Amino acid sequence: MPGYPVAAVIPALLLLVSGCVSQAPNTAGPANASHVELVSTPFHPQTQYHCGPSALATVLGSSGLEISPERMSREVYLPGRKGTLQLEIIAAVRRHGRIPYQLDGNLQAILGQLDADLPVLVLLNQGIGMFPAWHYATVIGYQPGTDSVILRSGSDFRLEMSRRRFENDWKKAGYWSLVVLQPGQFPASVDMGRYLNALIAMEEASQWKAVETGYQAVLSGSPEDSPVNRLARFGLANALRADNQLEAAVMEYKQLLSRDPGHLSARNNLADTLLALGRCNEATETIDRIDPDPAIEPAISAAIHATRAEIYATCTGVRP
């Protein structure tokens, strides 16, 4: 009897059992939620510590990109941490030309996406207190009869988890969740500001085609002249400029400036684009319409200064 690793087993057992009985959020089940299950969601069973790459391959696959978990591991797994960080999941989605859109922290938000055929990547914390156990899984359905959430999780093709347990583990992970959108696709009940921020962040990964499509979608989905619409037009113009579609970029900048003549960044970028097209006169005229104003934000002021200097230097003979 003596000599068995009792000391090692007891804490492990306590950890596990506690996870089952700790207080779940005392909320009622989602009202009027109907049964939903995205049965065609792909499944990639995880290998040890690799739930991140597996779950990511699942949601990317669902958005039409077939990528093996092995390849995703190279892209997001962090050997020194024996796991995958949320930030790197988000960045990887961008690299593959998909829009990572984070949801509000309530089950209703997840159910809304499921109704729109979007599986939801979630982070769960199955540990307790000082012993967190982080786990990525994909929510693919909800079953009102048993009040349970259906997941692709770990090595489980179809895991039913009681809603209370799910909400408890999800809460301990800060209610983190994500849908993966094709360019131009909106999530259910979109927050346009959040969507725009997701697009802006994609510029970092130089995903210009995806970003262009995204801004176009916002343009057609928001009232003309609203702040969101203007921001989207500016973003579209910048993406076109970066994608070397200079003529198209000029048109978008001009359209924005016709509605918002005081948009200094747009005017600066327009002048820069005209210069790239070799249209010296127009470039000079555009940049000279900006009055030196001490109230301009320093960064913008510096950019205008640089553009003006470059135009003058390149277009010798046009102006001293």
Added chain:
Amino acid sequence: MIRFFRTAIVLPSLVLFTLMTLWLPAAQAAMLGTGSADKQSQTASSTGTVEAFLSRDSVRQQLIALGVDPEMASVRAASLTAEERMELEQKIEQLPAGAGALEVIGIVFLVLLILELVGVTDIFKKI
């Protein structure tokens, strides 16, 4: 022996873990927003180029130090926004790292083992 085991280890442990479940608050992971908020300041991108380069390199080095292939580390560092890079630079060791589900089989086995050790069951004859 079993009685000693029960009174000296199991009972205090049960009391302890019951208390723990009552005390411990749920852990909250650090949250972040996606992307930068202000488009205006992005136009003057050339001014921030040096800083951006340095922070990308710093994150790249950290990724390599944590076992990422150097070539892949560059790609990974490059697709983060400035805010995300800053967050990673400062907290790469603390941010939640999702690893995997607690295995149900493991739980069942542990419960059986404990029951066996405590003497409630007698499944494993050799123990």
